[in-house]
Amino acid sequence: MKIVFKITLVACLFIFFRCNDSGEINVFSPNKNLKVDFNVTKDGKPYYLILKASQKVIDTSYLGFDFDNSIPFIDNFQILKTSKSEFNETWQMPWGEQLDVVNHYNELKIELQEINQLKRKLNIIFRVYNDGIGFRYEFPEQANFKKAFITNENTEFNLTEDYTTFWAPGDWDIYEHLYNTTKLSKINALKYVNQPVAQTYIPENAVNTPVTLVGKNGLHLSFHEAALVDYADMTLQVDTVNLSFKSNLVGSKNTPYKVKRTLPFHTPWRTIQITNKATELIASNLIVNLNEPSKMDDVSWFKPMKYTGIWWEMHLGKSSWDMTSGTHGATTENAKKFIDFSAKNNISGVLVEGWNKGWGQNEGGFDFVTPYPDYNLNEIVSYGKQKGVEIIMHHETYGNVETYIKQQDTAFSLMKSLGIHAVKTGYVGKLIPEGEYHHGQFMVNHYNETVKKAAKYNIAINAHEPIKPTGLRRTYPNTISREGLRGQEFNVWDPKGGNPPEHLSIIAFTRMLAGPIDYTPGIFNIKLDNYREGKQVNTTIAHQLALYVVIYSPIQMVADLLEHYEANSKPLEFIKEVGVDWEKTVVLNGEVGDFVTIARNERKTGNWFLGSISDENSRKITIDFSFLEDKTTYLAKIYKDGKNAHWDKNPFDIEFETIEVTRHSKKTFQLASGGGLAISLIKKN
Numbered sequence: 060m061k062i063v064f065k066i067t068l069v070a071c072l073f074i075f076f077r078c079n080d081s082g083e084i085n086v087f088s089p090n091k092n093l094k095v096d097f098n099v100t101k102d103g104k105p106y107y108l109i110l111k112a113s114q115k116v117i118d119t120s121y122l123g124f125d126f127d128n129s130i131p132f133i134d135n136f137q138i139l140k141t142s143k144s145e146f147n148e149t150w151q152m153p154w155g156e157q158l159d160v161v162n163h164y165n166e167l168k169i170e171l172q173e174i175n176q177l178k179r180k181l182n183i184i185f186r187v188y189n190d191g192i193g194f195r196y197e198f199p200e201q202a203n204f205k206k207a208f209i210t211n212e213n214t215e216f217n218l219t220e221d222y223t224t225f226w227a228p229g230d231w232d233i234y235e236h237l238y239n240t241t242k243l244s245k246i247n248a249l250k251y252v253n254q255p256v257a258q259t260y261i262p263e264n265a266v267n268t269p270v271t272l273v274g275k276n277g278l279h280l281s282f283h284e285a286a287l288v289d290y291a292d293m294t295l296q297v298d299t300v301n302l303s304f305k306s307n308l309v310g311s312k313n314t315p316y317k318v319k320r321t322l323p324f325h326t327p328w329r330t331i332q333i334t335n336k337a338t339e340l341i342a343s344n345l346i347v348n349l350n351e352p353s354k355m356d357d358v359s360w361f362k363p364m365k366y367t368g369i370w371w372e373m374h375l376g377k378s379s380w381d382m383t384s385g386t387h388g389a390t391t392e393n394a395k396k397f398i399d400f401s402a403k404n405n406i407s408g409v410l411v412e413g414w415n416k417g418w419g420q421n422e423g424g425f426d427f428v429t430p431y432p433d434y435n436l437n438e439i440v441s442y443g444k445q446k447g448v449e450i451i452m453h454h455e456t457y458g459n460v461e462t463y464i465k466q467q468d469t470a471f472s473l474m475k476s477l478g479i480h481a482v483k484t485g486y487v488g489k490l491i492p493e494g495e496y497h498h499g500q501f502m503v504n505h506y507n508e509t510v511k512k513a514a515k516y517n518i519a520i521n522a523h524e525p526i527k528p529t530g531l532r533r534t535y536p537n538t539i540s541r542e543g544l545r546g547q548e549f550n551v552w553d554p555k556g557g558n559p560p561e562h563l564s565i566i567a568f569t570r571m572l573a574g575p576i577d578y579t580p581g582i583f584n585i586k587l588d589n590y591r592e593g594k595q596v597n598t599t600i601a602h603q604l605a606l607y608v609v610i611y612s613p614i615q616m617v618a619d620l621l622e623h624y625e626a627n628s629k630p631l632e633f634i635k636e637v638g639v640d641w642e643k644t645v646v647l648n649g650e651v652g653d654f655v656t657i658a659r660n661e662r663k664t665g666n667w668f669l670g671s672i673s674d675e676n677s678r679k680i681t682i683d684f685s686f687l688e689d690k691t692t693y694l695a696k697i698y699k700d701g702k703n704a705h706w707d708k709n710p711f712d713i714e715f716e717t718i719e720v721t722r723h724s725k726k727t728f729q730l731a732s733g734g735g736l737a738i739s740l741i742k743k744n
Contacts, residue, residue, distance in 0.1 A: 083096035083097055083098040083108070084096070084097045084098060084138075084141055084167065084169065085097070085167075086143060086165050086166070086167035086185055086187050087165060087187065088164075088165060088187045088188055088189045089145070089147075089163050089164070089165060089188075089189055090189045092111060092112055092189060093109065093110070093111050093187055093188075093189070093191075093192065093333060094109070094110045094111075094187075095107055095108070095109055095167065095185050095187055095192060095194075096108040096109075096110070097167065097169055097183070097185070098138075099136050099137065099138060099171070100134070102134045102135070103134040103135040103136040103137060103173075103174060104121055104123070104133060104134040104136070105121065105122045105123065105136055105169075105171060105181075105183065106119050106120060106121045106122065107120055107122065107185070107194070108120070109192060109331065109333070111278070111333055114278075115219050116218075116219065116278070116280070116331075116333060117216055117217060117218065117219075117331070118217040118218070118219055119217060120214075120215035120216055120217045120303075121213065121215050122183065122196075122213065122214055122215070123213040123214075124196075124207075124209055124211065124212055124213060125209070125210045125211040125213065126207060126208055126209060126210060126316075127208035127209075127210050127315050127316040128206065128207075128208045128316075129177070129179075129204070129207075129208075130176065130177070131213075132179075132181060133213070135173050135174050135175065135176065136171040136172065136173060136174070136181070137171065137172060137173075137174050138169060138170070138171060139170045139171065139172050139180075140169075140170045141167065141168065141169050141170070142167075142168045143165065143166065143167050143168075144165070144166045144168075145164075145165050145166070146162070146163070146164055146165075146166065147161075147162070147163040148161075148162045148163075149161050149162070150162060150352065150533075152347075152533075152536075153353075153358045153536050154361075154363045154536070154539075154613045154640045155532075155611075155613070155640075155641065156611050156641050156644040156659070157641060157642065157643050157644050158641075158642050158643070158662065160344050160347065160348065161344070162344070162348040163188065163189070164186040164187055164188045164348075165186070165187050166184065166185065166186050166187075167184070167185040167187070168182060168183075168184050168185075169182065169183045169184075169185075170182050171183070177203050177204065178203065179201060179203060179204045180198075180199050180201050180204075181196060181197070181198065181199075182196070182197035182198075182199060183195075183196055183197070184196075184197060184325075186328075186349065188345055188348070190332060190333065190334050190339060190342075190343045190345060191281075191330060191331050191332040191333045191334075191343060191345045192330070192331050192333070193285055193328035193329065193330045193331075193345065193349045194328065194329055195286075195325050195326045195327060195328045195329065196212075196325060196326045197323070197324075197325040197326075198320070198322045198323055198324050198325065199322070199323050200322055200323040201322065204322055205321065205322060206319070206320070206321050206322065207318070207319070207320050207321075207322065207324075208315075208316040208318075208319055209308070209316055209317055209318040209319075209320070210315065210316050210317060211306075211307075211308065211317070212293070212306045212308055212318075212326070213305065213306065214293075214305065214306040214329055215303060215304070215305050215306075216282060216295070216303060216304040216305070216331070217301070217302070217303040218243065218272075218302045218303055218304075219302075220274055220275060220302070221242050221243050221244050221302055222242070222243050222272035222273060222274050222280070222302075223240065223241075223242060223243075223272065223273045223274075224240070224241060224242065224243045224246060224266075224270065224271070224272050225238050225239070225240055225270065225271045225272075225273075225565050225568065225569050225651055225652060226238060226239055226241070226246055226248075226266040226267075226270045227239070227266060227267050227270075227569075228248035228249075228261045228265070228266065228267065229248055229261055229263060229265030229266050229267050229294030229295065229296070229307065230259055230260060230261050230267065230498075231260045231261070231262065231292075231294075231309045231310070231496040231497070231498050231499070232259060232260050232489075232496050232497045232498065233259060233497065233524065234267055234527060234542075234543045234544055234545075234570075235542075235544065235545045235546070235549070236267075236545060237545055237558070237559070237562065238562075238565045238566070238569055238652075240565070240652055243272065243297070243299065243302055244299045244300075244302060245299065246264065246266065246297045246299055247264060247299075248261055248263070248264050248265055248266060248297070249261060249264060260496060263294075263296050263307055264296065264297050264299070265294040265295055265296045265297060265307045266294065266295050266297060266304075267294055267295075267527070268282055268283040268284060268293065268294070268295060268527070268573075269281050269282065269283040269569050269570060269572045269573050270282050270283075270295060270304075270569070271340065271568050271569045271572070271651055273337070273651055277335060277336070278333070278334075278335065279332075279333070279334045279335070279336065279337055279339070279340055279651070280331060280332065280333055281331070281332040281340055281568075281569070281572055282295060282304060282329075282330070282331055283330045283332075283346060283529070283572065283573055284327045284328060284329055284330055284529055285327060285328040285330050285345070285346045285347075285349035285350060285529050285530045286327050286328055286349055286350045286351070286529055286530060286531065286534075287327045287503060287526065287527075287529040287531070288327065288503070288507060288531070289320065289324070289500065289503070289504055289507075290308075290318055290320075290326060290327055290500060290503060291308040291309045291310070291317045291318050291498070291499050291500045291503065292308070292309045292498035292499070292503065292526060292527065293306050293307070293308055293309075293327070293329070294306075294307045294308075294309065294498075295307060306329070309496055309498040309499045309500075310496070310499060311494055311495055311496065311499045311500070311501065312493075312494035312495075313492075313494040313495065317499070317500065318500050319500070327529065328349045330345055330346060330349065332345055332572065337568055337649050337650050337651050337655075338646040338647070338648065338649050338655075339646075340568055340572055340651075341567060341568065341571065341572065341644075341646045341649075341655070341657070342644070342646050343572070346528075346529065346530040346572065346573060346574065347530040347532065347533045347574075348530075348533075349530060350529075350530040350531055350532075350533040350534050351533070351534045352533065352534070353533060353534060353535070353536055354534055354535060355514055355535065355536055355537065358536045358537065360480050360517040361480050361481065361517075361519045361536075361537065361539065362407065363613035363614065363639040363640040364406075364407035364408045364449070364613075364614055364615075364639060365405070365406045365407060365408070365614070365615050365616070365617055365634070365637075365639055366401070366406060366407065366408030366409060366410055366451055366614060366615070366616055366617065367397045367400060367401050367406055367408075367409055367410070367616070367617045367618075367621070368397065368409060368410030368411065368412065368451070368616060368618070369388045369389050369393060369394065369397060369409075369410070369411050369412055369413065370410060370412050370579070370616075370618065371548075371579070371582075371618050371619060371620060372388055372620055373388055373412065373413065374548045374551045374552070375551060375587065375590035375591060375620075376590055376591065377590060377620070378393075378413075379413065380412060380413030380418045380419075380455075381413065381418040381419035382413075382418070382431040382432075382433065383419060384419075387413065387431065387433060388412070388413055389411050389412065389413040389414040389431065389433075389434050390433045390434055391433065391434055391435045391438060391439060394409065394411050394434070394439045394450075395439070395442055396621060397409045397411075397621065398439070398442055398443050398446050398448045399446065400621050400624070400625075401446075401448045401617075402446035402447055402448050404617075404624075404631065404634070404635050405635045405636070406448070406617055406634075406635075407447070407448060407449060408448065408449050408450070408451050408481070408614070409443065409448055409449075409450055409451065410450075410451040410453060410483060410616070411434070411439070411450060411451070411453060412453045412455070412483075413431075413453075414430050414431065414434045414436065414453065415427060415428070415429060415430055415431065415453075416429045416430070416431060418455075424459070424462065425454075425455065425456065425457070425459070425462065425463075425466075426466075427454055427463070427466045427467075427469070427470035427473075428466070428469055428470055428473045436477070437477070440477045440478070440479065444478070449478075449479065449480065449481070450477075450479055451479070451481045451482065451483060451521075451614075452470075452474050452479050452481070452482040452483070453482065453483050453485070454470060454482055454483070454484045454485065455484075455485040455487065456484070456485060456486050456487075457486075457487055457488050458486050458487060458488040458489050458490045458491060458524075459490075459491045460486070460490055460491060460492070460495075460502070460505055461491050461492060462491070464505070467509065467512055468512070471512065471513060471515075471516040471518055472516065474516065474518055475516045475517060475518070479518075480517055480518060480519060481518065481519045481520075481521060481539070481614065482513070482518055482519075482520060482521070483521045483522075483523060483577075484509065484520060484521070484522045484523065484525075485523045485524055486502075486522075486523070486524035486525070487524055490502065497524060497526070498526060498527075502526060503526050506522060506525060506526045507526075507531070507535075509522075510531070510535045510537060510538045511535060513537060514535060514537045518537065519537040519538075519539045520537060520538050520539065520541075521539055521540045521541060521577050521614060522538075522541040522542070522543075523541065523542040523577070524542065525541040525542060525543050526543075527543050527573055528541055528543065528573040528574030528575065529573065529574075530573075530574065532574055532575070539575065539612075539613050539614060540575040540576065540577040540612040540613060540614055541574070541575070541576070541577060542576075542577055543570065543573075543576075544566060544570045544576060544578070545558060545562070546577075546578055546579060547578060547579040547580065547582065547596070547618060548579070550582075550587070550594065550595065550596045550597065551587065551590075551591050551594055556597070557594065557595065557596065557597055558596075558597060559597055559674075559675065560597050560598060560602075560673070560674050560675040560706045560732065560733030561652055561653075561674035561675060562597075563578075563606065563609065563610065563672055564649075564651075564652055564653055564654055564655055564672055564673065564674045565651065565652045566578075566610070567609055567610070567649070567655045567657075567672075568649070568651040568652070568655070569651075571610065571611065575611055575612040575613060576610050576611065576612055577612055577614065577616065578606065578610050578612070578616075579616040579618040580603055580606035580607060580610065580615065580616070580618060581603055581604075581606070581607070581615075581616065581617045581618050581619055581634060582596045582603055582618060582619045582623075583600055583603065583619050583623045583624060583626075583627045583630065584619060584620065584623040585598070585599070585600065585603075585710040585711060586710070595707075595710075596710075597706050597707070597733055598672075598706050598710065598733045598734070598735065599700050599704045599705070599706055599710045599711075599712070599713070599731055599733055599734045599735060600627075600630055600710060600711060600713045601630075601698055601699055601700045601704070601713050601731075601734055601735040601736060601737060602672050602673075602706070602733060602734055602735030603735070604630060604633045604634070604670070604698050604735065604737035605670035605671055605672045605735035605736055605737045606670065606672065606735075607633070607634065607637045607668070607670065607737070608637065608657055608658070608659055608668045608669060608670030608737065609655060609657050609670040609671070609672055611641075611644075612639070613639055613640060614639065615637075615639050617634055629713075629715055630698060630713060632696070633696070633698050633737050633739060636666075636668075636696070636739045636741070637668050637737075637739065638659070638661030638662070638664070638666065638668055640661065640662045640663075641659040641660060641661060641662060642660040642661065642662045642665075643659070643660040644657065644658070644659050644660075645657070645658045645659075645660075645686045647669075647671075647682065647683070647686070648680060652674060653673070653674050653676070653678075654671065654672060654673040654674065654678060654680070654730065655671070655672060656669065656670070656671035656680060656682070656736075657669070657670055657671075658686055658740075664742075665688070665742055666693075666739070666740060666741050666742060667686070667687060667693070667740035668737075668738065668739055668740065669682065669736070669737070669738040669740065670735065670736070670737050670738075671728070671730060671735060671736040671737075672730075672734075672735045672736075673730040673731070673732070673733065673734050673735065674733070675706070675732050675733055676732060677729065677730060677731050677732045677734065678729075678730050679727055679728070679729055679730075680727070680728055680730060680736075681725060681726070681727045681728075682725065682726050682727075682728065682738075683725050684720050684721065684722055684723070684724040684725065684726075684740075685722050685723070686722070687720070687721065687722040687740065688722065688742075689722055691721065691722075691742060691743075692719055692720075692721055692742075692743045693719070693720050693721070693740040693741060693742055693743065694717065694719060694739075694740070694741045694742075694743055695717065695718050695719065695720045695738055695739070695740050696715075696716075696717050696738065696739040696741070697715065697716040697717065697718070697736070697737075697738050698713060698714075698715060698736070698737040698738070699713070699714050699715075699716065699728055699729075699736050699737075700712065700713065700714070700729065700730060700731035700734040700735065700736070701713055701714045701731075702714075702729075704731035704732075704734055705731055705732050705733065705734075706731070706732055706733025706734065707732075707733070710733070712731075719743070720740065
């Protein structure tokens with residue numbers, strides 16, 4: 060499949076140096092609702108402001124860098140030249156939340172130079188969209204500045220009120236923390252660490268991105284970054300007194316600097332989504348639009364899919380990854396059971412974890428091509444092909460990146476020879492080489508290079524313990540999904556009770572803004588006492604079904620044990636029908652941390668699927684079906700919380716209803732505490 064681009068307006072460019080009454084140079088969004096002002100102070104300090112409909116959203120915020128090998132970029136700058144352009148295109152996702160993506164922005168480029176000293180140059184580029192902005196630094200080629208050893212990037216985001224903030228600690232190694240909800244002034248990342256996993260490093264009162272803020276008058280902001288390439292992950296250090304964020308790059312124990320680059324280069328985009336409604340945050344395409352177009356001509360070898368897997372049973376303790384335990388899960392016999400079930404239930408893939416030698420060894424001494432003796436890889440792949448089911452490979456490294464790099468070509472060659480097109484990678488534990496963090500420049504480069512190398516073998520990457528998504532799926536569509544959040548398995552392992560009912564109502568407006576999520580939904584056996592006493596998933600079954608629509612990924616796991624699906628054939632019908640690849644997405648309603656309702660239109664079939672989830676509060680929602688196609692009747696198969704449903708007291712209570720609806724229909728539903736709603740909308744005839 061070729062990726063299609065439709066240019067609807069050729070960019071226009073002109074040089075200008077126009078200031079407003081305050082002396083700032085400005086650029087507006089296409090709809091004139093957002094404005095960025097830029098200038099330098101009398102002593103040459105670069106700064107910017109952002110206004111929305113004349114309301115100051117970001118107050119005077121300074122820009123600059125500290126270097127290990129040179130004097131800092133703080134002041135002493137003059138503006139050499141500015142230029143402005145408009146760009147408008149429509150491009151198409153090979154798979155995604157929608158087919159057509161409008162990329163329309165106004166751009167301001169400022170070229171700066173030091174007045175004296177080294178006379179070094181620095182450019183700053185702003186792109187202003189109707190729903191937010193992105194800006195980045197460019198270090199142009201210059202005779203007196205060859206290499207940059209960046210110790211700090213001093214990008215400020217000075218806010219104008221004490222926003223309600225949905226944040227996770229600025230950990231340099233993992234994103235698997237719960238999101239907290241506090242005022243900006245009350246953020247204490249070092250105190251509110253609720254992570255049971257050992258590897259965690261939070262050096263400052265900082266938050267990871269995306270971080271989402273809600274103002275007293277309903278303004279919504281979300282801070283993140285786009286196109287993170289050959290650079291360090293940006294966390295945001297919090298000033299709780301002055302109500303501001305400042306970029307705080309992830310470092311390394313091995314170097315005094317955090318980023319090493321040879322000029323010319325540019326940084327990732329620093330992004331701020333700015334909307335009036337929570338729903339508009341999810342609808343925004345700011346992050347993917349700030350990435351380069353696809354570098355892959357043909358990605359037809361990957362098909363979006365649902366998949367089952369030998370995975371949840373290990374977390375429950377029913378089986379193990381390691382063959383020497385006596386309860387090995389990845390056997391030929393077990394894998395065939397998953398293939399048979401998948402083929403029977405419109406599921407295209409099977410993930411097998413624990414298939415290869417090396418589990419249980421220290422420092423991840425994995426062999427990525429040699430199966431355990433009780434797992435016949437060739438036989439399983441052949442059996443799957445007969446049934447129309449593809450095997451998803453698994454490469455766990457235990458953080459031994461050096462070993463994995465050495466084996467990648469051999470491992471990817473094996474996959475290609477077997478016709479396997481997707482792999483789940485994992486990086487649990489402290490890294491080898493020692494001294495590096497999961498989110499530093501070294502690992503950013505490793506994650507990105509793995510995606511590029513995999514593309515040469517027609518392989519798609521679903522990364523766990525990853526670097527956060529920053530929209531690079533546009534440039535390399537084979538970066539299909541990733542973890543990078545507190546996943547379903549924490550309902551088993553967390554000694555504090557698992558993910559609370561509000562978890563995914565926050566995730567939809569925070570982590571999901573960055574890109575696809577491999578969350579592993581679909582747990583039907585909510586109470587886990589038969590395997591882990593006292594453990595449970597803190598939602599209703601209807602909530603688990605709704606996640607197939609609410610949480611986007613081009614691969615969606617059907618995560619529970621097969622026997623739990625076979626015992627619940629009616630709710631399984633929704634999983635069999637629900638799509639994974641979408642023509643359109645409509646966010647119908649929602650508030651950050653409370654609830655969200657999303658409808659998605661499936662490519663090829665034209666059918667719609669709807670998912671709605673609630674936090675710990677029960678609530679009524681009204682669905683307006685006006686998003687449906689005109690003059691068309693749909694058979695609505697409804698999976699809803701029962702009258703007595705409750706995430707803890709009665710999570711299994713689910714009701715089923717089938718009605719006909721058109722775009723003129725409206726219907727009210729009751730979401731239980733921790734509950735949900737899932738609807739298949741199938742065109743009649």
